[in-house]
Amino acid sequence: MSEPSDHRDDLAGLIACPECDLVYTAPQVAMRQRAVCARCHTVLIAPRRKAGKQLIALALTVLILIAAATFFPFLSIGAGGMHHDASILQAAFVFEGGLSVLSIAVLFFIVLIPALRLVLLIYVLAPIIRDRPPAPLARSAFRLSESLLPWSMAEIFAIGCAVALVKLSDLADVVFGPAAWMFAVLVVLVVATDNLMCRYSIWASLDE
């Protein structure tokens, strides 16, 4: 490793831990096994059988759930003979006046960024699972999708619904609407997607 060589491909078999920079020879990892960094315990490689197809299926499901959950009411409240329910669009646009910039941010965090990430993921994976060459700009698309990951907060909003329910339960009758159930399913699916996705495998298949 200490002698730099002119052949770039000599290094293709090496990987560096993204968190602590320790260099390894990329191991052959069997399906459902994991390669973990010996120094900082970051999971490096974790391939799953047919992960691509399952990821596309999950991504499509979550995309439909987000689209539907945006318009249906997610909580409804009743107190003293009055009744009101709220959808995600209403929740995002409660910030008015000087706070309206927050409305845009909330809409991005819980609807637009999660949806964009899923669309990008499907775009990247669809040719790979059919053994076609990668889609044009697939690498940029996957890079963007990965960098948006921390800003995709649909599942946090779902937990927020539960917190709001607890807060209000003493004061009024609060009932989950259809969107709340969709979001509950969404939380599980988002976690499943994260567990299924082996970033190294995707990058490696885009490299070919």
Place this chain on the structure above:
Amino acid sequence: MGLVGCTRCMRVSHSGTQICPRCGSALQSRDPFSLQKVWAWWLLGLGCYIPANIYPMLETRTLVSTQSDTIVGGAVTLAQHGNWGVALIILVASVVIPVAKFFALAGLGIGVWRGSRLSERQRHLLYEVVEYIGRWSMIDVFVVAILSSLVQLQALATITPGRASLFFALSVIFTMLSAQSFDSRLIWDSARRPDRKEDTHP
């Protein structure tokens, strides 16, 4: 070793390579401005966290009264009504965790700068926890949005978001950016110093 690793796709390249040949990310052995960026976002985050606690987070109008609650004030009100559990959750989520995050990020920055009594693994764990928890703090802003959109019962009770919600959201965003700017590889560089025993091998 004369190599540089890509933090996104783990591809190894010769040092001096600017763009990763596999994923197209910009390559840097270490981000030389990592700590400056961490501290800049950290200061902005702290600067926004202070007004987030001074201004009201929620304004509640009922038939008989109008009430503005700050984050801590709201928790105290809940506790006075006997909702100890919810009050405790709010205090932990909106006060304890954000403050702990500021301390943890500052600790990580100082640890790279002057060395630390904690082991590399402990500091790395701390970094992972801070990076993981960061986005979950946004839950407060979402709860404000949910409460305000839901509790619109005309004269009976209405809730509107207060100015603190914007500052709180900004504080969360800036702290997330601060954590993302931190180059976790810096933690492990001290493990390679000659005066210290190398404890792991690839």
